[in-house]
Amino acid sequence: MSANRLTTAGGHPVSENQHSLTAGPNGPILIQDTHLIEKLAHFNRERIPERVVHAKGAGAFGTFRLTKDMSDFSIARVLQGVGKETPLFLRFSTVAGEKGSADTDRDPRGFAVKFYTEEGIWDVVGNNTPVFFERDPLKFPDFIHSQKRDPVTGYKNPVRMWDYWAKSPEALHQMTILFSDRGLPDGYRFMHGFGSHTFSLWNRSGERFWVKFHFKSLQGIKNLTPDKAAELAGTDPDYATRDLFEAIERKEFPQWRVCLQIMPEKEAETYSVNPFDLTKTWSHKDYPLVEIGVMELNRNPKNYFFDVEQAAFSPSNLVPGIGASPDKMLQGRLFAYPDAQRYRLGGNYQQIPVNRPLNRVAHYQNDGHRSEPGFGYDNYEPNGFGGPVQDPSVTEPPLRISGDADRYNSHKGNDDYSQAGALYRMLAEEERDRMTSIIANTMLQVPKDIVKKNIEHFSKCDPDYGKKIAEKVGL
Incomplete structure (x- = not known):
């Protein structure tokens, strides 16, 4: 038996793969040609739903090496022990374009890092910009609609874009970055990345610190001219994807310095700007960058669809010691991102290898699309059969909040300029x-x-x- 013998998905040997089964040499095809039916049916299902944003992307595996112990600020094990290495997967993307769009369009670039820590998946899902166009998730669908294709004509219309922005001055900070030279990065290796949102760290004493994540390219910053970007869009629309893949194949492994801005919890109450406003940055004079490690990409995926296309990121993937903040856009994304992944990939999307934690998983979810065998115990808790139980030692410190529940106008009195x-x-x-x-x-x-x-x-x-x-x- 040949080791290269062609089989169906069920493992059955295929006797003929060049000609369909027909009733006579010129007759109609028979439905009993199960090999043909399987090929056509699978072909119809080769494409999963495209991401609404960040549809076109590239990615690679690598490592994060900690160079500064952060145990005074966080109980997260990924941030403890100088020299500690954590495997990761990083996906770059354009934001507004469809799956087949050009890598060199003027657009923010997604910068999403998946850390495979010993306490589970930690995702930092950001962009190559420290701010965003909106500060309230209620407006996110409207903003994206204004940048996408006209639902009547089917093509993009700048009138819609500028009509929206005329009524949304909160976007001016991000717009200034977008239309500057940095709106056209020269591939993915020569740009910075940002977690953009405000996150939190907490330590064993129950102290909380607000933080922003920065990834500083050790390759430096390189941008394309508009003419060169337009030329590449026509001659090599996969320019950035190709550049990243080929650089890693040449063993020119790209690296980024991982840095934090750290704000003690109490100082947020009196800071000059709302530290949870995604349209604002923190002054580096007030909160200078603290370098904590180096991130390197050193291994290409073996299959683009398997890893890059199926990679599912969510800011809700947070390990003990790293938490969210009152950032309204972040709060919206904590729901929207995993919900989008369940729609695209199914309820068990975290069982896909690129999304799977390296540590033991123990929960009471079962069945559904892509389900794998259960854990050998019943699916409810509390129980009397010794199933997994909660661990109070990883409880986040309480967050003090105040005020009435209302739809507050975040633009009122806010300096957007x-x-x-x-x-x-x-x-x-x-x-x-x-x-x-x-x-x-x-x-x-x-x-x-x-x-x-x-x-x-x-x-x-x-x-x-x-x-x-x-x-x-x-x-």
Whole structure:
């Protein structure tokens, strides 16, 4: 028996794989050709639902090596013991484009890290930007709809984008990054990553610290010019995916410094900006970066679909000692991300190898799509048969909250302009000129009343910001 013998998915040997079973040489195909039926039926199901955002991506395996013990700040074992190494998988992506879109589109880039810790999966699901367009998850679907295809025409329309932004100045900080040179990173190796949200650490004394995660590229920052990005979109739309894969194959393993900004819990109450507002950054003067380790990618997936496409990230994957915060966008994502994975991959998506914890899993969930054999005990708790039980030692310290339940206006009294203006003034004059030209070019077919409203917002960030755009659109 040949070791290379072709079989069906059920392991049955296939006698013929070139010609269908027919009634006579010219007759119709018979439904009893089970090999043909299986091939066609599986082919129809080869594609799982596309991610609504972050559909196009690339990824690789690697390690995180801790260089600074953080046990004073967290009970998380992944952050304890200098030299400790933790395996990981990192997925990069564009955000708004579909599965077949170009890697070089002007768009934020997803930067999602899955750490396989001894206490379970820890996911840091961020972008290559420290902020985002929205601060309230109630607006996230609306924002994404404004960036996607027009439901009437089927093509993208900048009028919809700028109409939304005219009414959403909270996006100005992220917009300034998006339209700057960093809106077109040269592949995935030459950009920083950010957890973006505010998370928490807590130690054995019950002290809580608010933190932000930063991943600083040791390859440096490289960006594409708009002309080069447009050229690559036509000649090599998988440019960033190819660059990452081939660099790792050449053993040019990309690395990032892992850093934290750390804020004692009490200081959040009096800080100059809301530290849980995703449209804001913390000053590095107030909370300087603390380097805690190095992250390296050193192994390509053996199969793109198996690992990259099925990789499922969620900020709700948090290990003891690392927690969430009152960040409203984070709170929304704690539900939305695992819910999206259950829709795409099934209720047992965490049994897929790339998503599976390395440590022992013990729970009372069973059955459903992709289900694997149970744990050898009944599926309820409390019980009298010695099943797994809760562990109070990993309880998070209580979070003090106050106030009435209401739909509070997070825009009221909020300064949406200062940080965007400060970023604009940090850019070199030639980059400001490029950025305002790019913004103006996207507005050329947009109605003047929408353009004027957006220019008012840019002018509030910095008068020169609005003036340059106004001149370039002929206002």
